[in-house]
Amino acid sequence: MNESRTAWLECLIVEEQVEFTLIELCRATGASEAQLASWIDQGVIEPKYPGSTDAPRFDGSSLRRGRTARRLAHDLEINAAGIALALDLLDQIEVLRAQLLGR
Template sequence: MTSDDLLLIHTGTIIEDDPLTLGQLCRACGTHADWVISLVEEGIIEPDGRELRLWRFSGVNLVRVRSALRLQRDLGVNLAGIGLALDLMDELENLRTQLKIAGHVQEHQV
C-alpha cells in the first residue's frame, strides 16, 4: 500500500498490509509531523518503534489520527479532550460489539 493509495481511504475497515512511516501517516491525513508527535506524547496513538525515525503506525492509528483531526477541526477539542473522546468512542464500539454477540448467542439458544 502506497501513501497515494491511503489518500483514497475515507471510511470503512482498513486492511493492514504494511505499517506506515511518520511521513506516510502525515501525508495520508494531511497533517504535520509535529501534530502527530503531540498525539503520541499524549498517548492518543502508539507507534511501533522506540526512536522517531523507526516509528511505524498501524491502520488503527491512521483511523485515530483522522478522527482526532475531525474533533479538533470541527469541534475545537484540545489534545486531552481528543484522547478522552477517542477512548469513549472505542469503548462504545466495544459495547456495541458485545451486544451484537450477546444477541446472536440468545438467538441460537431459543
C-alpha cells in the same frame, strides 16, 4: 423544480498490516508532525516500535485514529488531551456495541 445534489464520499481502504512512516501518516491524515507528536504523547496514536532505535512505524489503526483525531481537532477545535479522551470513549462504545450484538 427538482434540485439535484451530488454528494462525494472520500475513503481510503488500508489493510491493518500496512505500515506508515511519520511523514506518510501526516500526508494520509492531513495532520502536521507537531499534531501527530502531541497525539502520540497523549496516547491517541501508538507507534509500532516505541523506544527502539528504528524509526517509528504506524499501522492501519493509527491511520483510522489519526483521521478521527484530525477531524476532532479541525472541526471541533479539541486539544490533544480532549482528543485522547474522546477516542477512548468511542473505543468503549465500540466494545459495548460488540458485546450487545454478540449476546
